[in-house]
Amino acid sequence: MNKLFLMGLLVLSFAACKHEPEIIGNNNNNPIVPDTTNTPDPSDTLICFETEILPLLNSNCAMSGCHNATNPAEGIMLDSYEHIMNSPRNDLVVAGNAWSSEMLEVITETDPDKIMPRPPAAPLNQAQINLIVQWMNQGAQNTTGCSGCDTTSFTFVANVQPIIQANCNGCHSGNFPSAGISLVNYAGILAQANNGKLLGTINHLTGYSAMPKNQPQMSACERTVIQKWVQAGANNN
Ligand code: HEC
Numbered sequence: 704m705n706k707l708f709l710m711g712l713l714v715l716s717f718a719a720c721k722h723e724p725e726i727i728g729n730n731n732n733n734p735i736v737p738d739t740t741n742t743p744d745p746s747d748t749l750i751c752f753e754t755e756i757l758p759l760l761n762s763n764c765a766m767s768g769c770h771n772a773t774n775p776a777e778g779i780m781l782d783s784y785e786h787i788m789n790s791p792r793n794d795l796v797v798a799g800n801a802w803s804s805e806m807l808e809v810i811t812e813t814d815p816d817k818i819m820p821r822p823p824a825a826p827l828n829q830a831q832i833n834l835i836v837q838w839m840n841q842g843a844q845n846t847t848g849c850s851g852c853d854t855t856s857f858t859f860v861a862n863v864q865p866i867i868q869a870n871c872n873g874c875h876s877g878n879f880p881s882a883g884i885s886l887v888n889y890a891g892i893l894a895q896a897n898n899g900k901l902l903g904t905i906n907h908l909t910g911y912s913a914m915p916k917n918q919p920q921m922s923a924c925e926r927t928v929i930q931k932w933v934q935a936g937a938n939n940n
Pocket residue numbers: 761762766867870871872873874875881882884895900901904905910911912914915916917921
């Protein structure tokens with residue numbers, strides 16, 4: 704047998720049992736390369752746990768039947784900083800060493816029986832994974848009161864879409880989005896802006912289901928940003 708072929712086999716079999724982060728699907732089709740190092744870039748601004756990480760975990764992981772506080776799968780609750788950091792899996796989050804943490808392992812899995820969130824829920828996209836990596840490598844701190852939310856900025860791309868992505872896409876994305884409503888792109892969000900449901904659901908108005916479902920209402924600032932964007936014509940800006 705050919706030596707080169709044997710070597711190839713060896714390399715392949717090694718690759719198969721290593722837990723390398725995979726380039727996985729991105730809801731926006733933006734190829735964002737994951738940061739696979741554990742070195743925080745000093746020029747990176749501090750990730751805000753309260754507004755950037757917690758809503759992401761709440762909507763993708765802490766839904767009922769999964770990792771909420773009522774009946775948490777494997778006792779792992781991902782609904783608050785205290786619960787996340789005092790998990791029964793003590794390597795769930797390894798501060799300063801994201802790629803040793805169990806959370807990174809499961810969100811970057813390619814095996815459908817192991818990846819979190821489990822299909823049919825959509826996997827986290829690379830921008831979301833990068834945020835979690837950065838947050839962990841920056842020390843997995845409980846950064847609060849650091850909301851970058853500013854009611855005077857309300858463009859779709861820079862302001863509205865990140866809010867929706869963090870708070871809604873855990874359920875409203877993928878092949879089977881909740882209520883058949885996908886909120887991953889402009890067209891999907893525009894449809895709900897135009898039929899009144901976007902503002903009705905986030906402002907908890909009578910006649911609409913309160914969103915994000917079973918989770919705390921979004922901050923007044925975030926709701927104002929979305930409202931101003933809708934009122935200004937819901938443009939793709
Ligand atoms: C944890 C899962 C989950 C999250 C997070 C979530 N939704 Fe929903 N959403 C659902 C489910 C399930 C339904 C359908 C059942 C219902 O109405 O309660 C739904 C229904 C809706 C509807 C239709 C409601 C109606 O009254 O017709 C809209 C619009 C909506 N969601 C928007 C949002 C927005 C905007 C966000 C983020 C701010 C969000 N959802 C976050 C699960 C979720």
